[in-house]
Amino acid sequence: MLATTIAGVLSITAAAVFSFALLSKMVDRMVSLSVGILLSTSLLHALPEAFESKADTHSLFAALLGGLLAFFLLEKFAILRHSHHYEGDGHHHEHGHDAHEAGKAGWMILVGDGLHNFTDGILIAAAFLADPxxxxxxxxxxxAHEIPQEIGDFIVLLNAGFTRARAYAYNLICSAMSIVGGIVGYVMLERGMQWIPYVLVFASSGFIYIAVSDLMPQMQRRVSVRETIPQILLIALGVGIVLLLTGSRHAH
Structure with a gap:
């Protein structure tokens, strides 16, 4: 429990310091960095880890499909309705309209983040039971691998109209899921390990849905070469950050 708590608080605080100090003034431009981080975390880290397990491949793909459709339906039925517009993006609304419309944008990513943290808690419990x-x-x-993911989360939450304090508080609450996962992993280790690949896939489906259906269309509205080149570079930077900070985990 101590390890999961420290891991969650430290990674979120580090991500918050980096995001608030360096990125908050360029939230609209940092959407590109978030796309790189979210997609690479899911496609290069979480999903490979799930598919390298002993879980049935067809079942994992079914879970991925189910996750994508679930997030689509959550948005469709306005349970988690959101928009990633930001003030001054060229849409002619009254002041504050875009921030209001985007107010629930972060809920989707917080759901995926909570599931991911839950899985991390199970993994930490399993490792401690094997060898301290x-x-x-x-x-x-x-x-290490949470920091780039949390940076992506903060960027999305800020872009959705969350204040810095609110974004930090909700991410901190989500980190508590790692403690819950640690307890579940300790008490029901075998059953918990069996479901880890499916939880990873479902969490990844949320990150992929957000990046592809919400963030990338927002980027497509800026079509000039002068705006496209920074977008590509920032996506590449996001991928590079994930590869750099998650490399050590694959080694273990």
Missing amino acids: KLGLVTALAII
Whole structure:
């Protein structure tokens, strides 16, 4: 529990400091960085980890399809209705309209983040039960891979109209899911390990849905070469950050 708590608080605080200090003034431009981080975290890290398990491949793809459709329906039925517009994006609404419309944008990513943190908690518990030293190394590796993901989350939440304090508070609450996952992993380890690949796939489906259906269309509205080149570079930077900070975890 101590390891999962420290891992969650440290990664979120580090991501918040980086995001608020360097990125908050360019939230609209940083959407591109968020796309790179979310897609690479899902496609290069979480999904490969799930498919490398002993879980049935067809079942994992079914879970991915189900997750994508579930997030679509959540948005469709206005349960998590949202828009990623930001003030001054060229849409002619009264002042404050875009921020209001985007107010629930972060809920979708918080759901996926909570599931991901839950899985991390299970992984940390499993590692500690196998070997305390392995548990510490796993916790450190999770901190490393959480930082780029949390940066992406903060960017989306800020773009959705969340205040800095609210974005930090909700991400901190989501990090508590790692503690819940740690308890579940400790008490019901075998059953918990069995479901890890499916939880990873479902969480990834949320990140992919947000990036592809919401963030990338927003980027497509800026079509000039002068605006497109920074978008491409920032996507590449997001991918590079994930590859750099998650490399150590794959080694274990």
